Amino acid sequence: MVNYERFNSLIKQSKTIVITTHISPDADGIGSQIALSHALTKLGKQVICLNEEALESRYKYLDKMNIVEGFSKPHLTKLKKIDLFIIVDANSLERIGDNLKLVSQLSKELLFIDHHPTSDEFTALHCIDTSSAATGEIVARLIEQSNIPFSFEMGLALYTSIIIDTSSFQYPTVSSSTHNTVAKLLDAGVSPPMAMKEIYGQTDISFYHFLGKVLERTKTTESKKIIYVQITLKDLNQYKIDPEDTHGIINQMLSYKPAEVICMFREIDKTTTKVSFRSMGKVNVGSIAQALGGGGHSYSAATIIKLSLKNTINQVLSKVDLILSKTSSS
Ligand SMILES: [Mn+2]
Numbered sequence: 340m341v342n343y344e345r346f347n348s349l350i351k352q353s354k355t356i357v358i359t360t361h362i363s364p365d366a367d368g369i370g371s372q373i374a375l376s377h378a379l380t381k382l383g384k385q386v387i388c389l390n391e392e393a394l395e396s397r398y399k400y401l402d403k404m405n406i407v408e409g410f411s412k413p414h415l416t417k418l419k420k421i422d423l424f425i426i427v428d429a430n431s432l433e434r435i436g437d438n439l440k441l442v443s444q445l446s447k448e449l450l451f452i453d454h455h456p457t458s459d460e461f462t463a464l465h466c467i468d469t470s471s472a473a474t475g476e477i478v479a480r481l482i483e484q485s486n487i488p489f490s491f492e493m494g495l496a497l498y499t500s501i502i503i504d505t506s507s508f509q510y511p512t513v514s515s516s517t518h519n520t521v522a523k524l525l526d527a528g529v530s531p532p533m534a535m536k537e538i539y540g541q542t543d544i545s546f547y548h549f550l551g552k553v554l555e556r557t558k559t560t561e562s563k564k565i566i567y568v569q570i571t572l573k574d575l576n577q578y579k580i581d582p583e584d585t586h587g588i589i590n591q592m593l594s595y596k597p598a599e600v601i602c603m604f605r606e607i608d609k610t611t612t613k614v615s616f617r618s619m620g621k622v623n624v625g626s627i628a629q630a631l632g633g634g635g636h637s638y639s640a641a642t643i644i645k646l647s648l649k650n651t652i653n654q655v656l657s658k659v660d661l662i663l664s665k666t667s668s669s
Pocket of ligand 1: 474504
């Protein structure tokens with residue numbers, strides 16, 4: 340449940356508001372931050388969007404006015420008096436970075452707006468809704484109930500949030516209310532073809548050659564219930580691919596009918612591997628990722644494992660296989 344009363348009373352009593360999101364931010368965090376910032380500015384608030392890192396160039400199309408700042412030391416003296424510190428798309432101060440944690444201590448009040456699972460006590464105090472497809476969907480509802488019309492900038496930012504966090508409406512969290520919200524964003528002027536090019540756009544043809552090479556190595560386990568793909572450092576270097584551009588590759592395999600779990604393994608270095616998970620519903624990959632030191636949602640999660648690519652693949656596949664054999668026999 341989203342605590343609208345607390346949101347409204349905090350906004351009413353606050354003049355200076357800082358909005359941040361988690362480190363290595365994704366499009367849901369950035370989109371939610373930018374949309375909420377535009378909305379609160381319309382209410383006459385002084386809003387500062389501040390993140391641990393400067394905005395990546397891939398998100399610049401959402402921030403034509405350059406409102407998102409990366410932390411630098413002068414912020415600590417400049418921002419002496421903050422009334423409200425809002426964290427979007429995360430539910431812990433551990434996720435926002437060491438410097439932003441220091442900034443949060445300068446604020447009178449804290450508010451989390453998020454859709455990741457957390458405790459009931461925490462949910463009661465903040466704007467948390469784990470059934471929402473994206474934090475952007477919650478932000479859209481908060482903006483609407485504040486009677487602020489969606490501007491084009493808010494629309495594009497929230498559309499981006501929802502597209503990224505549902506992999507273009509493919510996840511079980513997508514509801515009629517998600518589509519109702521999206522309808523209003525299109526009414527604000529968002530054009531799907533233009534937005535999709537910004538969200539998924541590639542400027543280099545070599546990306547498609549890389550994609551071909553990676554997908555050619557797609558495998559399934561014997562039961563066919565797990566489909567997986569691996570990306571090596573050599574692939575990334577050979578095609579000059581930014582690892583940030585590989586996030587969506589796992590979604591290519593959602594359409595494999597027999598799959599219950601989809602995994603993508605990406606080599607970070609010789610002893611570190613990133614594992615991304617998707618679930619078609621039977622298995623909670625959020626708790627698998629959590630048990631392996633990571634986290635996420637029940638249908639989409641990730642972790643980083645201190646093992647070689649090969650050993651990570653073996654270990655993770657046997658673990659997921661075991662869980663799948665238990666769920667199908669019960
Ligand atoms: Mn999110």
